[in-house]
Amino acid sequence: MRKEAETISNLKDLRYETNEEKARAYFINLSTHLEKKQHIFTLKKDFNIWKKKHINQFSLVSIYLNKKNVNSTDYQHYIQWLDKKGKLNEYLDRSISYIYMRDIGRALYKSETKKKVHHSIKNMRKTLLSDREDVNSSFNPFRMVETYRWAQKEGVEESLIWVLEKLQEITATIPEELDPTETRRKLTKIIGGVVIQELDEMEANISSEDRASRLSRAIRLGFAYGITYPFIDDILDSSLLTDEEKKDYASIIRITLRTGVVPELTGWLQTYPFMRYVHSELRGAFEYIRTQHSATAWESFLEQSFVFFQSQEEDRDKNLAIKTYSNEDLYVPIILKSASSRLIVRSLVEAPENQQISEQTFYYGIYNQLADDFADMFTDMEEGSVTPYTYYIRYHKQRDDLINPFEMYWTVISYLLHHVYRSDDKTREVILSRAINGLKRFKKKWGKEKYDEVMELLAFDSKLNQIIQRMVKKATEVEFLDKLLRDHVIDDLKKEQKEVNTFKDSVKDIRNQINNILPLLRSDAPSLFLDSITEAANYSLQGGGKRLRPIMTWVMAVKEYKMDPITIEPLLKSLEYMHTASLIYDDLPAQDNASIRRGRSTLHEVYNVATAELTGIFLTQKAVSSQAKLRGYDSDSVLELIYYSSKAAAEMCKGQAMDLDSRGKLLTVDELSEMCFYKTGIGFEASLIMPAILAGVNEAEKESLKRFAKHAGIAFQIKDDILDVEGQSKQIGKNTKQDMLHHNATFVSVLGVNGAKKALWDHYCNALEALQGLKLNSSFLKYLLDYVINRTN
Structure with missing residues (x-):
């Protein structure tokens, strides 16, 4: 048994090295494009095509979205306004196409993808424009009533109730350092992502019984995978454990993914009540995933999970005070973790082997990761986290060899557009809109002065930078539904938590008054x-x-x-x-x-x-x-x-x-x-x-x-x-x-x-x-x- 475990462990290491080599080859390819400045010329051409649809003299949409806050009332009014102006279909097309490309790994130029996007637009439009009598009852996709009615329609109430009870338990149990509100949002998002992936893999003529069974399984698998974020990533990123304790805990995770067997807790982990709870939940989730998969799918899940965890650990172990990291040290782990995090979901739902989707998913990941790292650069700097952005900001004056991460970001975009997605018009529309939208959101969040300071530091070609900044200032209709919903959900969760606390305090005060009389x-x-x-x-x-x-x-x-x-x-x-x-x-x-x-x-x-x-x-x-x-x-x-x-x-x-x-x-x-x-x-x-x-x-x-x-x-x-x-x-x-x-x-x-x-x-x-x-x-x-x-x- 020990020899078998060692064999499996060695195989995992070998597969990690294989994936690492693939990521290194991709990085070298990107670096070559960047050095030869191939992306500059192609991006200018892309923006010349793209801007015809997005540069207008005057736009009410732009004015509307530049409001300081978007609350639930604004959200509903905005959707209604888009429909009234005949822009809702285009907005949904852009938003849903992006989800198919990012979360499901589909190529937008494929006829099958186009049909699925078209069908999804019709359904989403119908849902968003559901008739409501007043603002108090306006549609909120995350309202529990709508969610449960969907579950009833699909016949998956038991799984939804189960996962809601688990969410309630976890958010009531985890310490404040792990941010219960953010944990709830993350878990909900991950569960939704797995369900979306499962829906995409379903045949059109599937029976209602099989559909319900697969959706129920997807909900539970989504939860089982999702709790790794608060219970592994967030714990290892937090100050909840000491450095030595984190090493012990990471060792347990690594052994589990190498061998497929969850070791028993020993030492301090056994005496820490919260970590016993975490271990119990993760063991249950791990075993559920194992029982739901064939041997081949289980191995695929373990492989992708090991690649994800190991690459993330390499990133986590980096110290911003160390001046000698190479460009490969900075970029290869994020290529690995960003790709494997999405490939894990495909293995979870046992999506059939599709080389093209796997390749597209692998190449796409770093684009999303660099966008996230850009958005979080100031927070990461405060926390001392090493990302391509934080490291470049710290050491670019001392080291001429460091790649400008903003230039790498645009190099990735150019590479995706022309070497992965075949210079497809729809893909250009979606990716460039997303990129400009990200810059607009960053500017709105941190203010013009801070934004200009960052852009001056990261600018890599004066002509292209002028084009990009003009797009950020002038371009319209680059908004995405998922971003609007994300803001909406975060605001809702914060508001709800505040109202819940007020409710509890009010009940306590009123109860005391009543008891007195x-x-x-x-x-x-x-x-x-x-x-x-x-x-x-x-x-x-x-x-x-x-x-x-x-x-x-x-x-x-x-x-x-x-x-x-x-x-x-x-x-x-x-x-x-x-x-x-x-x-x-x-x-x-x-x-x-x-x-x-x-x-x-x-x-x-x-x-x-x-x-x-x-x-x-x-x-x-x-x-x-x-x-x-x-x-x-x-x-x-x-x-x-x-x-x-x-x-x-x-x-x-x-x-x-x-x-x-x-x-x-x-x-x-x-x-x-x-x-x-x-x-x-x-x-x-x-x-x-x-x-x-x-x-x-x-x-x-x-x-x-x-x-x-x-x-x-x-x-x-x-x-x-x-x-x-x-x-x-x-x-x-x-x-x-x-x-x-x-x-x-x-x-x-x-x-x-x-x-x-x-x-x-x-x-x-x-x-x-x-x-x-x-x-x-x-x-x-x-x-x-x-x-x-x-x-x-």
Whole structure:
């Protein structure tokens, strides 16, 4: 076994050397073109052809895109504006053609590629121009509703739910040094890239079953490959580990890729909890990839992964303080890593052997890498990273032999256009547009002064530089959808993280306010008896709890309807009194017979059944009397609210009766949904509708809120059913496995865990879709739903 592992390891080293020789030969070829200045003449000709389409005296597009920020509203308006001006098809053609060339390795002059691009344009156009009623519901390709509806259509919900749970777990676990937001963006992008590659390889007449199977596999493979970025690259690039620890960790990765076997953790790695988690996740991902591939495909994956890792390590080990790196030292590793990172994806989906695509992918990679290194040069300088740009900036005055990386970049462009892509017009259009767009974005990000300084340093031919700078200043219609979406996603993720933090802080503050007003005072009336009923009620009220219902009411009343927080306190108390009463009844021996609630013994366990029953009645009446204390509102509205509240309480009793009657019976999903609506959805509905009644909103808005509450309530109950199976009593704060013990019908018992999760996400989407017609001031209800989906108790 050891000899076999050594043989495999030696073979990997040999293959790395073969790939390295190929990269060296490519570098020498590029260097020869650069030295002979062959690129200068051809690029001037290319720009003369290209500029006819891109140089105009006046362009609203250019003005529009020079705005300082592009938010979600701008994004939607921009797409609509392009369509109105008849420019959307051209924009999509440029953008999608670039994706086919960069991510899939296709040649744009091929008739097959042209057909695929044309088909993709039609689909993307239809998606982007989906009718929406208002800005709040404008299309966002990364919105969870659209993503999940796509998964339903393709039959891949289980894989999507699985990967969303993994993303949630990883971003909640990794330390801040690894940037959880950027990790989430990167992983999403990589998963999407693998799915795109798989879609491209599918035959037109594939069955829906095979299509779903391959897409599910691609989603999971994308995740398995994607986590190497935060868990290998980002960790080795960060300050999370010491230099010695990084060497140990890199050694484990290298051994794994050489032998195909994941070694056990030893030494400090075994005692570091986060690294144990990382090792476990990577081992699982590695094994999943292995089981999904034939022996040949597995070897291809290991080979490309080893080439990628080894070349990246060579780059990572470089020190900007060392003055003696050769041009080969600087460029050969980036040729290797940029090519292998894309070839890995082809091996992941077991794309059929295609020499032309492999060659195009190999030659193309450095173009993209040099563009990225240019964009990141200032950040790389600050971090002391060695790239062709940072090294040239540091040592170009001392070393005349160093290749100007900006000239190498344009040499690569010329080589690709005329030696790889056959001087194809479409390829020229896409690559030159991308290059000029990159310079425009750099200039916008760092400012004109910094940009001019960089260009003065990197200029290599005065005439060509004048042409390039004129294009940067004057050229229009060089924008790409993926860049717009990238900016949009980054802004969205940052905004979302900020809003999530605000949501959590608000919930905590509101919960504390509610907890302070809930305790009931003992009666002042003289009595020979202890006020045990008030004591029992306070025991139940002081047991903690999420306080979701009064929190929802507070947000709707204060944030949406601008009510005075003091005046709605009676309403907040009434909701929690009513909810606590329902829990007391649920826990009774005649019903759920629970011994734990909110992490403490249930009321009937501490006192007795009779006291618990009386306390439930007591709290119900306290709820009604609290509502009657509402002041400063129209009396008819208060009466309507009390009537609605009484009706809701009666319907919740019906729900509990349905639950009791269903014990030991087989229920349909529709019957379960109805029961859950009465048990939980009604409570959610009341929390939204009662402040709406006081605010005097129209019936249409109330109906939308009711639809939201119905689906949110059912989703909440489904999550409870899932936690009852998957959760732990200590974490959840109540007995688990109770439904199984009492033979209760649940979404899990009827649909299974995976089926229940699909139903949960379907109701999540239905709830959010119910809000589309509402112009809400905050995103509270959206984040409330996210909490319902992701909560652990």
